[in-house]
Amino acid sequence: MHIPAMWLWVGVIVVVAFLIGxxxxxxxxxxxxxxxxxxxxxxxxxxxxxxxxxxxxxxxxNPVTALTAGFLGLPGVAALVALKLWVLAG
Incomplete structure (x- = not known):
């Protein structure tokens, strides 16, 4: 299933608006x-x-890994590990 880029940007804007609020x-x-x-x-x-x-x-x-792990916590660290293993396997 392909999600159009417009909907991804709408989601990002909603999250940013919530954080600013x-x-x-x-x-x-x-x-x-x-x-x-x-x-x-x-x-x-x-x-x-x-x-x-x-x-x-x-x-x-680096700042990207630190912020990802910081905002998402343990699931973010697990995602970083999975992404690293996926990139190395490819």
Missing amino acids: QFFRKPGTVAWIILRNCALGCLFVFAVNWVGTYVNFHLPF
Whole structure:
């Protein structure tokens, strides 16, 4: 099933509008949650790399991987690992 690009952009715009609305409603709380999640994302990526040294696996540490792991948490780290394995297998 193919989703037209327009619907993907509509989804992105809705999510961004929601985040902006939440930020203006509770700026301190939202900023703290984003900062905490980004820090946890960094720790998750470092943990995967630490465990990965034993099985010769490494996730690159950059802003994209840190923010993905930070915003999505453990499912984001799992998605990064799956994506890395998928790209390496191809």
